[in-house]
Structures are given as structure tokens and as C-alpha cells.
Amino acid sequence: MQLPIPEPYRIKMVEPIYPSTRKEREQWIREAKYNLFNLRSEQVIIDLLTDSGTGAMSSAQWAEIMLGDESYAGASSYYKLKQTIKDIFGFDYFLPTHQGRAAENVLFSTLIGVGNAGVGKLVPGNSHFDTTKGHIEFRGAHAIDCTINEAFDTQVEHPFKGNVDLEKLEKVFKTYPREQIPVCMLTITCNSSGGQPVSMENVKAVSGLCKKYKVPLYIDSARFAENAYFIKIREPGYQNKTIPEIVRELYSYADGMTMSSKKDGIVNIGGFIGFRDEETFKKASTFNIMFEGFNTYGGMAGRDMGALSVGLREATQFEYLESRINQVAYLGKKLTDAGIVVQRPYGGHAIFVDAKRFFPNVPKEEFIAQTLGIELYKEGGIRGVEIGTLLADRDPETRQERYPALELLRLAIPRRTYTNAHMDYVAAALINLKERSAEIKHGYRIIREAPIMRHFTVELEPVQQ
Numbered sequence: 001m002q003l004p005i006p007e008p009y010r011i012k013m014v015e016p017i018y019p020s021t022r023k024e025r026e027q028w029i030r031e032a033k034y035n036l037f038n039l040r041s042e043q044v045i046i047d048l049l050t051d052s053g054t055g056a057m058s059s060a061q062w063a064e065i066m067l068g069d070e071s072y073a074g075a076s077s078y079y080k081l082k083q084t085i086k087d088i089f090g091f092d093y094f095l096p097t098h099q100g101r102a103a104e105n106v107l108f109s110t111l112i113g114v115g116n117a118g119v120g121k122l123v124p125g126n127s128h129f130d131t132t133k134g135h136i137e138f139r140g141a142h143a144i145d146c147t148i149n150e151a152f153d154t155q156v157e158h159p160f161k162g163n164v165d166l167e168k169l170e171k172v173f174k175t176y177p178r179e180q181i182p183v184c185m186l187t188i189t190c191n192s193s194g195g196q197p198v199s200m201e202n203v204k205a206v207s208g209l210c211k212k213y214k215v216p217l218y219i220d221s222a223r224f225a226e227n228a229y230f231i232k233i234r235e236p237g238y239q240n241k242t243i244p245e246i247v248r249e250l251y252s253y254a255d256g257m258t259m260s261s262k263k264d265g266i267v268n269i270g271g272f273i274g275f276r277d278e279e280t281f282k283k284a285s286t287f288n289i290m291f292e293g294f295n296t297y298g299g300m301a302g303r304d305m306g307a308l309s310v311g312l313r314e315a316t317q318f319e320y321l322e323s324r325i326n327q328v329a330y331l332g333k334k335l336t337d338a339g340i341v342v343q344r345p346y347g348g349h350a351i352f353v354d355a356k357r358f359f360p361n362v363p364k365e366e367f368i369a370q371t372l373g374i375e376l377y378k379e380g381g382i383r384g385v386e387i388g389t390l391l392a393d394r395d396p397e398t399r400q401e402r403y404p405a406l407e408l409l410r411l412a413i414p415r416r417t418y419t420n421a422h423m424d425y426v427a428a429a430l431i432n433l434k435e436r437s438a439e440i441k442h443g444y445r446i447i448r449e450a451p452i453m454r455h456f457t458v459e460l461e462p463v464q465q
């Protein structure tokens with residue numbers, strides 16, 4: 001009998017989960033105005049809202065917390081992290097920030113400019129993450145999505161659905177002059193297209209085009225290790241390469257990176273920017289000092305930089321990645337086997353449930369994916385996140401609702417936090433719900449919303465009381 005692959009760690013510290021009843025949850029979600037972000041964490045049994053900052057640190061990371069050097073300048077924890085970034089990514093220069101969006105703020109202040117400096121400028125890439133797009137648009141610039149068309153159909157099987165369509169990218173480079181394209185951003189894995197990876201061949205080709213048109217290439221690296229795992233498993237020629245070798249090669253094609261350390265850094269808070277070029281690093285340092293903190297701590301405590309330097313190394317271990325990504329696929333397979341339509345292939349950090357197919361009788365005006373999120377919470381105390389009409393928000397000019405092609409419920413799996421018994425529980429709750437999904441004919445209406453980023457604070461009520 002072939003031995004199954006056990007988790008490459010054991011658990012030393014546990015946190016209790018309160019096993020609430022359906023009746024309690026119905027009351028709590030009503031009090032939360034049907035917004036899952038308003039729930040208290042004790043009211044949630046399994047929290048799949050995000051994989052960001054929710055992972056479990058290792059004993060080696062906790063040991064680094066105790067060794068943290070909190071000196072304002074020149075802390076040894078900073079130098080530990082600097083060495084790790086050099087070893088893993090090959091970048092000589094880096095700036096710590098408090099999280100990924102802060103890295104974007106500093107980098108785009110440097111490359112695009114501040115105020116309205118971005119008007120008329122374009123940042124091409126593969127489905128930029130919301131905060132990345134937000135920081136580009138905040139400066140008056142535009143994010144151009146050059147992802148391959150296959151990414152927009154949940155049922156198409158493609159090993160690298162995060163890939164850039166090279167023709168789309170070259171068209172942008174040919175149409176606009178270099179001065180209008182301050183940077184090209186490549187997101188690995190591509191969160192917005194479902195945690196889908198980018199192939200090494202594609203990174204290399206994108207880098208080639210960027211060099212040809214003299215546009216710097218930066219990589220949004222939140223889930224870089226998961227992307228490297230997919231390259232090893234799926235891309236010909238990489239089976240015998242180690243994860244660190246794959247990561248080094250991938251970053252050799254880039255000019256720099258932004259990082260949300262809350263994902264593949266396996267820490268609860270933190271981020272950084274990596275640079276190849278000293279000039280850009282120096283320019284960015286000024287913004288970092290203004291927005292984040294002095295260069296050797298930026299937005300981070302010394303102890304957190306120490307924990308991050310260990311977390312980055314742990315995240316690039318093959319056995320860890322195999323167990324993590326297999327757990328995501330384990331949940332995906334249970335759902336698929338039960339006839340629940342989820343995005344294919346399974347992503348690195350999350351399973352995306354197709355809510356339109358789950359609740360075919362709920363009208364799109366009544367927030368289908370949010371309805372699924374609320375029903376799943378009531379059923380099993382499981383918290384996912386809506387990737388649908390609430391998130392898509394209104395058109396800034398016409399104020400009309402923008403209905404996206406896909407209504408998805410994202411179930412993001414925190415790193416090293418839940419066991420497969422928890423995944424069985426999640427699957428069972430969704431399967432129960434699926435059995436009576438035809439009976440659910442109505443969703444929710446908005447009673448209060450913010451002018452932008454409304455999904456975080458929106459208040460709702462059921463269409464049928």
C-alpha cells in the first residue's frame with residue numbers, strides 16, 4: 001500500500017473553536033447586517049475569509065520573535081531578512097513595509113509618481129489584485145489586464161491560467177510610448193483569476209518583451225512559492241529542479257518585486273519591496289521613510305522581520321508546499337465529486353465556488369455569491385468571501401451596478417491552520433446546502449453602502465423576510 005503524505009509538521013499549540021448552533025448563527029449574521037466582515041471571529045467555526053496573515057507560525061519562527069532586535073537603525077533582524085531575500089530572490093536591495101499594499105504605494109510613488117502624475121499612464125499585467133489596481137488608479141493611471149482568455153472560463157483546464165497573453169501585452173507596448181508605461185506588473189500566483197500560476201516560459205517571454213520595450217518588470221509575489229510548486233509539478237523541464245532553484249530562475253527575469261508577506265511569508269503582518277537596481281531603491285527609500293519608516297525597519301517590528309526571514313525559507317520547502325496545495329485540492333475534489341461547480345484547475349490558495357450554478361434561481365440583482373456566503377455561514381459557521389457584484393461595485397461614473405461575468409464564493413485556506421477533517425466539514429456543509437439549493441430563490445438587498453470599497457462595510461437585508 002502506498003503511504004499517504006502526512007503533514008510535514010505536528011501541532012504544539014491549539015486554539016479552541018466555539019461550536020455554535022444554527023440558531024445562534026442566524027441571529028449573529030442578522031446582527032452583522034448580513035456582512036461576513038462584521039462577524040466576530042468567535043462566531044466563526046472555520047474561517048476561510050482569507051489566507052492572508054492567518055497562517056500558523058512554526059516553533060522556529062516563534063523563536064525568532066524572541067530574538068527580535070528592535071533598534072531603530074541597523075537592527076540585526078533587518079540584516080537577517082536582507083540575507084534571506086538575497087538568497088531566495090537574488091535581490092541586493094529591499095525595503096520593509098507593513099504589508100503588500102504599502103509596498104505598492106511606495107513602489108508606485110517611485111515609478112508612476114504622486115498626486116495625478118499617473119494620468120495618461122498605463123500599467124499592463126495579468127489581472128492585477130484589487131489593491132494594486134487601486135494604487136494605480138489612485139494616481140490617475142490605468143491597469144491593463146493582458147491575461148490569457150482561458151482564465152475567464154472557470155471550466156477550461158489549462159495548467160497556467162495566470163499567464164499573460166503576449167500579443168495583448170505587445171500591443172500595449174506598440175500602441176503607447178515608453179514614457180506612458182512606467183512598469184509592467186506580473187502577479188504570481190494570479191489571485192484574481194483564481195490562484196492560478198504563471199509558467200516560467202511565460203515569465204521569461206514577458207521579461208523579454210519588457211526588455212525589448214525598455215519597461216521595468218516587477219512581480220507581485222504574495223504567493224510566489226505556490227507558483228514555483230506548480231511550475232515544478234506542471235511545466236516540462238522543471239521536475240528535477242528544487243523550489244529554491246525555480247524561484248531564483250524566475251526572479252532572474254525581473255527588475256524587482258512587491259511582497260505581501262502575510263501569504264507565502266507565513267507571518268501575520270508584513271511586506272517588502274525587492275530591487276535589482278540601486279538607483280530605484282534609493283528613490284523609493286525616500287517614500288518608504290515618509291510612509292512606512294526608516295529603511296531598516298519600514299513598517300515592521302524587528303521581531304516580525306526575524307519571523308519573516310524564517311517563514312520565507314519554510315515556504316519554499318517542497319514537502320510543505322505539497323501538503324498545502326494538496327489540502328486545497330482535497331477540498332476541491334470533494335466538492336467536484338459531489339457535483340458542485342468550482343473553478344478549474346484548483347488554485348494554490350483557495351477554491352472558488354461558482355455561485356450562479358449553485359443558486360440558479362437567485363436573481364443577479366440579489367447578490368448571488370453573497371447569498372451563498374451567508375447560507376454557508378448559517379449552515380456550518382464557515383466564512384468565505386464574495387467575489388461578485390458587491391466586490392465589483394458600481395460604475396464610478398454612471399453609479400449603475402456592474403455585474404461581473406462570474407459570481408464566486410472564495411474559500412481561502414490559511415497555511416498550516418486547519419486539518420483535512422476541517423475540510424471534510426466544509427465540504428459536508430456545502431453538500432447539504434446543495435441538496436436544497438433549488439429552494440433558495442431570493443437573496444439580499446443593500447440598505448447602506450460606502451461610495452467605494454463597499455463590500456467591506458455594506459449592510460444588507462433579505463429580499464424576503
Ligand code: F0G
Pocket residue numbers: 049050051052099100101102129131132187189191220222223259260261262270271
Ligand atoms: N497582491 C496580491 C496578489 C494579494 O492577494 C494581496 C492581498 C495583495 C497584493 C495586498 O497585500 O493585503 O498585504 O496589503 N490579498 C488578500 C486576500 C487581502 O485576501 O487575497 P496586503
